[in-house]
Amino acid sequence: METSNQQQQASLQISGMTCAACANRIEKGLNKLPGVQQANVNLALETAHIEYTSAEVSIEDLIKKVEGLGYKAEIKEEKGNEGDHRQKEIARQKRKLIASAILSFPLLWAMVAHFSFTSWIYLPELFMNPWVQLLLATPVQFIIGKQFYVGAYKALRNKSANMDVLVALGTSAAYFYSLYLTQQWAAKPSHHAPELYYETSAILITLIILGKLFEALAKGRSSEAIKTLMGLQAKTALVIRNGEEMTIPVEDVVVADLVIVKPGEKIPVDGEVIDGISSVDESMLTGESIPLAKQAGDKVIGATVNKNGRLKVKATKVGKETALAQIIKVVEEAQGSKAPIQRVADKISGIFVPIVVGIAMVTFFIWYMVVDQGNFANALEKAIAVLVIACPCALGLATPTSIMAGSGRAAEFGILFKGGEHLESTHRIQTIVLDKTGTITKGKPELTDIFIDGYDEQSVLRIVAAAEKSSEHPLAEAIVSGIMQKNIGIPQAGAFEAIPGYGIRAVVEGKEVLVGTRNLLKKFDIPFAEAIETMSRLESEGKTAMLIAVDHAYVGLVAVADTIKETSKEAVRRLNEMGIEVIMITGDNERTAQAIAKQVGINHVLAEVLPEGKAEEVKKLQSKGKIVAMVGDGINDAPALATADVGIAIGTGTDVAMEAADVTLMRGDLNSIPDAIFMSKKTMANIKQNLFWALGYNTLGIPIAAVGLLAPWVAGAAMALSSVSVVLNALRLQRVKL
16 A cells, blocks of 8 residues: 555455456445545456545445445455465365366266267166256255355345356256256156256356366466566575674565675665675666676665675665565556456446346247247246356456456566556557667767877877876766776876866876867867867767877877667667657757767657757647657656656666656667567457457357257356456467567
8 A cells, every 4th residue: 555645545355256247346336435536446366456535435444345245355465465365266166166066967967868869878867866956956056156146146236237147047047947847746756857957057057167267277377477576586685783694584674774695696675785896687677688797886676686796785675665566566556457448348248247138038038939839948948048158257357367468478578567558558659759868878978989199099098097087077987987998007197187168187197188178179279180070070970079188299089979779770670660750859969869860760850858848849749649659767758758648768667767657668678669569569459359259259159049059058168168268368468479
């Protein structure tokens, strides 16, 4: 639960739902409560997510409302418990199935042996006895099938109808008509037992419970993504308390604790390195395969792996605040939320059951009065088949199972959709606006070019690095870092002076060194005519060129640039191939912006745009009727991310990125954008397939049953199969390759 000015969120674990009508009823009931802003009930996850005002309604009120509607509700545990809940449900369904199958088998045997083509099957006389059949069918009907009566009663009490109503009606009709015939036979015993329908009700219940078991097993598989993410967490942490090292559960670590992380261990919490040097594998979060060097002052993320050095880390975020916990929360909420397309299924399933009951009654009367005049048993059988074939379970599962599987699979690739609606809307994107710094480019300047005229390059570079080492400017850091990579030893600088707007001046090994702009050399009357052409060319490529002078003589220049990511060009090409317009937006000058855009293949550039102006540019594009996605780092781009139809934050899932964006890309790779669009398209196609099959199946099944071409037990098997097939189709998303 989260609190913010009395605005709270709660997640409830619901048990007892059987179809979409149940989920609908709970949702409507919760939404009618005063103080409830929004309630979403997810049939596949068996959860309710509620946004409410604590001053008007309490959690106890929410639970009471659910229980008043006839279902069980409890506060959803933070982690782990839903697995236990699901396992208990699977074990319960297994026990029911075994008992039901044992009792139904003799009834099935008796039915199969009745057919002329199976006359060779041996049938014990005992199985034909109506009293024996009654004895076998009664526990199945009222003990194992109790859940259907309870569910139907609660639904009807709340003036609605659900799958339980259909099952209870169908099986009761078969059972009680058979009971009536049994009593008739008992009153006038004859050699031949009457044609009974005990097997219809018993086998129906057995098949429905089998379908429920398959469904529960498949649902368990569709939440594997959450289990996988949770499995990444460290279980314990080695902390220093009162001067002693002690191992404690990771849940007990508090902010400011000092944690020791040995080589090969997972870092238990988010924190800052206080002591030690190591490299950390952050691939599980960022997708970056090369381990990153870490030393004092660097940030580390919980669940990443310390490779080779011992680190002392000060905990800055623990428990629910860690980056991984935030990711798990986003995935859980996405799996529990609804896509707009699901509202269609909800509306249909809400009116479906009463219509089906009506069709079943019409079927009964047509068969009884017209087709097979006076044959009550035959007319009843046809009506039962209609009731059973029309159960809307598959319809209720069509959308949530696909969203669970799709968002879970996307999370495995570092793509976090904040909700089902964003998973749906992403595939409709027409225009993508890409921020330049940190999105297309690495966001960190690098030394790209070195031109030394007539001097020993190594000697010049070592004194340049020494001079720049005393500067804190990002460009100076890039020069020093680039020279250090060439394994050049750097001496100490003597006097140092930063000249704002010009560059720096330092004394290294008795030599005066100047590094900076044209104006810096002009200020000291140093000619540099031979550098002008090269400098202009570098600047036209979007690089920042800096002139070098030693002892009042020009010796060369170096260039620094925020280089593009290796994958940016390929990602832009993929987006263009998808028919999506790509626009780059930046605060840089037009020349630098065009140079970067040219390198990655972007034709449309919006340059010299201030951070607050980015949202305005997005609005302009939307006013032309375009569906616009904004991609940025989630901090200075927050207004634009919030304004866009789909806000996509790129980076390692910082809090700001998660809050402002609809989609967060954990990997700093632009290829995740076409991947996210591809995943959205795949999921939407899967949902449409599921809805087509679920609706098509019911639409086709009802007339076939009504004209008498389906025995009730076959209808029951087909109904169970339809739910399982929808879930299995959704699970195909878990095998999608990006």
